[in-house]
Amino acid sequence: MDSTNLNLGTDEWVAAHAERSAGTPGPLDRARAAWEAVPLLVRVLLPVVLLALVPLAGSSYLTRVGVNLGLFALLALGLNIVVGYAGLLDLGYVAFYGFGAYTFAMLSSDKFGLHLPTLVTVPLAVVLTAAFGFLLSLPSRRLLGDYLAIVTLFFGQIFVEFAISGDSITLPGRSQSSDLTGGSDGISGVDRFSLLGLRFESDAYYYYLLLALVLLLTLAIYRVDRSRVGRAWRALGQDALAAEAMTIPVNRLKILAFVVGAGIAGLSGAIFAAVQRGVFPSSFDLPLLILVYAAVILGGSGSLAGALLGAALMSLLPEALRQPAYGEWLFFVLLCLAAVAVVRRARPLLLVAVGTVVVGFVMNAVLLAAGVQGLPAADWTQGLLSRGMGRWLFVPVDRLHWGNAAFVLLVVLLAVASRIRPAVRIALLPVLLWLATFVWFVRLSPEPSLTRQLLIGALLVVLMIVRPEGLLGRKQVEVL
Amino acid sequence: MPVQDGEGARAEALALRAVSKSFGGLTSVDALDLTVGEREVVSVIGPNGAGKTTLFNLITGVYRPDSGQILLAGEDVAGLAPSEVTRRGIARTFQNVRLFHNMSVVDNVLAAMYGGTRTGLFAAALGLRSARREEREARARAEELLSFFGTRLMGYRWDQPAYSLSYANRRRLEIARAMATGARVLLLDEPAAGMNPKETHEIADVIGRLRAEKGYTIVVIEHDMHVVEGVSDRVVALDHGVKIAEGGFEEVALNPQVVEAYLGRGTAGTK
Numbered sequence: 001m002d003s004t005n006l007n008l009g010t011d012e013w014v015a016a017h018a019e020r021s022a023g024t025p026g027p028l029d030r031a032r033a034a035w036e037a038v039p040l041l042v043r044v045l046l047p048v049v050l051l052a053l054v055p056l057a058g059s060s061y062l063t064r065v066g067v068n069l070g071l072f073a074l075l076a077l078g079l080n081i082v083v084g085y086a087g088l089l090d091l092g093y094v095a096f097y098g099f100g101a102y103t104f105a106m107l108s109s110d111k112f113g114l115h116l117p118t119l120v121t122v123p124l125a126v127v128l129t130a131a132f133g134f135l136l137s138l139p140s141r142r143l144l145g146d147y148l149a150i151v152t153l154f155f156g157q158i159f160v161e162f163a164i165s166g167d168s169i170t171l172p173g174r175s176q177s178s179d180l181t182g183g184s185d186g187i188s189g190v191d192r193f194s195l196l197g198l199r200f201e202s203d204a205y206y207y208y209l210l211l212a213l214v215l216l217l218t219l220a221i222y223r224v225d226r227s228r229v230g231r232a233w234r235a236l237g238q239d240a241l242a243a244e245a246m247t248i249p250v251n252r253l254k255i256l257a258f259v260v261g262a263g264i265a266g267l268s269g270a271i272f273a274a275v276q277r278g279v280f281p282s283s284f285d286l287p288l289l290i291l292v293y294a295a296v297i298l299g300g301s302g303s304l305a306g307a308l309l310g311a312a313l314m315s316l317l318p319e320a321l322r323q324p325a326y327g328e329w330l331f332f333v334l335l336c337l338a339a340v341a342v343v344r345r346a347r348p349l350l351l352v353a354v355g356t357v358v359v360g361f362v363m364n365a366v367l368l369a370a371g372v373q374g375l376p377a378a379d380w381t382q383g384l385l386s387r388g389m390g391r392w393l394f395v396p397v398d399r400l401h402w403g404n405a406a407f408v409l410l411v412v413l414l415a416v417a418s419r420i421r422p423a424v425r426i427a428l429l430p431v432l433l434w435l436a437t438f439v440w441f442v443r444l445s446p447e448p449s450l451t452r453q454l455l456i457g458a459l460l461v462v463l464m465i466v467r468p469e470g471l472l473g474r475k476q477v478e479v480l
Numbered sequence: 481m482p483v484q485d486g487e488g489a490r491a492e493a494l495a496l497r498a499v500s501k502s503f504g505g506l507t508s509v510d511a512l513d514l515t516v517g518e519r520e521v522v523s524v525i526g527p528n529g530a531g532k533t534t535l536f537n538l539i540t541g542v543y544r545p546d547s548g549q550i551l552l553a554g555e556d557v558a559g560l561a562p563s564e565v566t567r568r569g570i571a572r573t574f575q576n577v578r579l580f581h582n583m584s585v586v587d588n589v590l591a592a593m594y595g596g597t598r599t600g601l602f603a604a605a606l607g608l609r610s611a612r613r614e615e616r617e618a619r620a621r622a623e624e625l626l627s628f629f630g631t632r633l634m635g636y637r638w639d640q641p642a643y644s645l646s647y648a649n650r651r652r653l654e655i656a657r658a659m660a661t662g663a664r665v666l667l668l669d670e671p672a673a674g675m676n677p678k679e680t681h682e683i684a685d686v687i688g689r690l691r692a693e694k695g696y697t698i699v700v701i702e703h704d705m706h707v708v709e710g711v712s713d714r715v716v717a718l719d720h721g722v723k724i725a726e727g728g729f730e731e732v733a734l735n736p737q738v739v740e741a742y743l744g745r746g747t748a749g750t751k
Contacts, residue, residue, distance in 0.1 A: 220605035227604030227611065228590075228597050228618075235580045235591040242578040244562045245540055246571070247595025247661045256601065477643040479581040 051211055055204035063203040067275055069315045070210025071268050076295045076311035077217055077304075078264030083293075084302035085230060086257035087237025089149040091289065092136065092156035096262040098163065098284030100129040100269025102181060105279045108191040111182065118193045118274075125270040126263050133262025137255045144240070156289065163281035186280035193274050206275050213271075214308070217264065222304055233257055234302070291315075294460060300473020309471055317459070321452040324445060328381070330455055331440050334462055335433060341466050348426055355430030360392035363434060373397040380441055393434075395442050403443025410435045490517030492554070493697040494539070494570065494665050499548030499558075501538055501721075508534040510721040511548070516665070521691055521698045523708045525732070526718035527741055532701045533575055535718070536667050539699075540572050541565035552665070567595035571663035573654040575670050575701070581643040585633055588642050588653055589622040592660035625656045628694075629686070648679040655686065659694070666690065668700040672707050684710045705733070717741070 035043070055063045075097060082090045103125040107116050116124075136155050140148055166181030181187070193200040193209070200206055224230045236243040236250045244250045273279045291314050299310025320326045343349045367374070375397055377390025396402040413432055417425050444451045469475045496514040500507065509531045516522050524532050537543045539550055541562040550558040557565045566572075571592075580588050597618060599611040626633040629652045637645070642653060651671055658666055671687070672680045684707045690696045702708050708715060708729060715732040717725040719741040725732045732738055 223607050224601060224604045227615065228594055228599045229601050229604055231583070231587055231591040232594050234583055234587070238580045238582055239578050241542070241562075242574065242580065243591070245542070245566055245574075246592040246657060247563050247567045248591065249561065249563045260601070474582070474641075476582050477641070479577075479579075479643050 072315040073311040074268035076307040078261040080307035082261035085233040092152035094289040095159035096265035097269040100266030101273040104270035105187040129266025130263035137258035188278035300470025306472035495551040497549040523712040530718040531721035571658035571661040572667040579642040596662040
């Protein structure tokens with residue numbers, strides 16, 4: 001073989017990369033570039049300082065929200081390792097949170113008359129939960145995907161069942177049943193933390209502890225992610241057989257991911273038990289599991305910053321939405337996002353916006369002319385937009401019937417819109433947008449408890465359509 | 481360019497002794513003996529279903545042989561976990577490229593250094609000096625390995641996800657990844673499959689350099705006879721899990737049994 005006239009091993013494509021990639025960056029690219037231009041120290045310190053100021057605002061409500069966020073962020077960090085890095089669909093994850101909480105509660109309450117020092121109980125809770133994770137990972141380590149999910153979901157449910165019925169367990173060698181978990185009443189009267197002579201009298205202590213822990217763990221996980229172990233987790237998550245063929249002992253690393261995730265969840269659980277000053281089985285059931293998964297997936301599975309952002313969104317959003325005005329804002333943001341997701345180009349989008357305004361005024365006039373009794377704007381909206389809104393939107397006195405009818409119409413129109421040509425769909429969009437707003441103000445906004453869930457669900461759906469890899473996640477590609 | 485080294489007998493890098501494997505009633509590899517000398521390039525050819533890939537799976541520990549020995553530098557590795565076999569010195573590429581597609585090019589290579597490095601979870605989390613040093617060394621080695629392929633995998637491609645590579649580059653990266661395991665024996669499963677003539681030429685050149693410059697022992701499964709002719713010291717032909725011919729390229733290619741295995745009875749000897 002003669003290779004003199006072949007230019008082997010060189011690559012014009014690589015050389016031309018700079019020119020080729022000098023295209024126009026999108027708004028997200030520009031935002032990212034601007035953010036990355038800020039010095040690293042400022043980027044890290046700024047949020048930390050801002051977060052450290054929260055308890056100083058003197059609002060116990062705000063501090064409690066922060067504590068819940070911290071607990072939730074720890075959970076998300078742990079789950080991100082198991083699901084995001086190692087790709088193990090562990091649906092029993094919340095059981096580790098519960099296990100840590102119960103362990104701490106049993107060791108520091110009147111339940112068994114034990115009041116061990118915090119410096120003993122918390123590490124013990126973490127280690128025992130990690131050991132529990134190890135035990136559960138043994139039967140799970142050869143399972144993949146759906147099978148692992150089913151088995152771990154089962155483990156999670158066993159934990160809840162055990163906690164509920166653990167108040168009458170007959171231990172071997174005893175004739176009478178004994179109470180281990182307090183049953184559905186759980187364990188109350190759990191000790192506060194007391195570290196280095198410091199008694200955790202208020203939530204502010206826990207807040208700062210959690211802030212420090214989240215920061216430390218984020219740093220630690222950031223380092224692990226870029227180390228030999230993190231790469232091995234990602235490798236086995238993508239192709240276990242190839243990973244095994246590349247000197248990575250897959251089973252051992254799966255177990256390690258399980259154990260680390262469990263330990264972090266156990267830590268969060270122990271703090272939770274102390275903050276609540278009690279543990280109850282219902283805290284560790286499916287709703288929490290769904291929320292943690294939503295946080296990790298929304299933020300971008302496998303992204304550390306994404307897990308934190310997701311945790312912040314999923315724990316702050318429901319709180320924020322207790323305020324009807326915030327709900328209103330979120331509704332409009334979602335509506336705009338949905339419109340952008342459907343249209344995606346500037347000029348048609350402008351037409352849709354103008355069309356929506358026109359549709360509103362026309363509908364208003366039609367309903368007035370038809371003699372339908374309406375409510376004054378001040379009765380159904382406050383805030384910035386209220387003055388114009390009164391002419392654009394019409395809220396009938398009979399909210400129930402009008403709202404229900406409009407809702408059915410909206411669903412029918414949406415179904416129709418999904419079946420027609422894109423050009424016609426854009427023409428229909430202003431009507432849909434107005435109708436959605438109508439349904440929101442007439443029927444949904446008077447019932448905030450319902451709309452909170454609805455809005456969060458809608459937000460998740462819209463975000464997953466617009467950005468399936470999550471807010472800060474990287475696009476994942478299946479190569480067959 | 482088959483390399484003839486005058487010394488004759490080489491030290492044994494890899495040896496299979498009467499290795500058999502059957503799936504249900506089908507015997508895929510039947511009492512196979514195979515010896516590969518130090519720094520030798522041996523090609524394994526044979527029609528589809530001859531047991532070539534099964535042979536690779538047996539050597540790398542994906543399958544456990546029903547009987548027989550697999551000796552790596554004299555040590556029996558049969559029955560060990562694949563990660564352990566690779567750590568001891570045999571690495572492979574896959575017929576259907578199996579990179580870690582969503583990891584960057586350099587991370588693919590670094591991931592394969594797992595067995596050769598020792599930073600643990602806590603050392604990494606605490607950012608210990610030993611962990612940082614090992615990481616630096618690993619990156620330097622990854623750079624060296626990737627530069628073996630000229631500029632193909634260098635420059636901005638380092639941090640690109642593997643899925644963004646062209647097909648030929650994915651195959652090259654798979655070889656780089658196998659090299660990163662620290663193995664001395666490379667098993668290449670159809671390295672030139674799906675490549676254009678220029679890329680095929682380049683792969684043959686790479687195989688030659690792997691042996692000449694880096695001193696690897698190489699077993700290669702290949703259907704492209706130009707590659708087989710160009711790179712092999714020795715060719716082994718398999719059919720139905722049995723070795724039907726062994727020797728130099730010409731000798732094996734003209735062997736009536738081999739021609740029959742490829743083309744069917746009645747055409748034997750009419751090449």
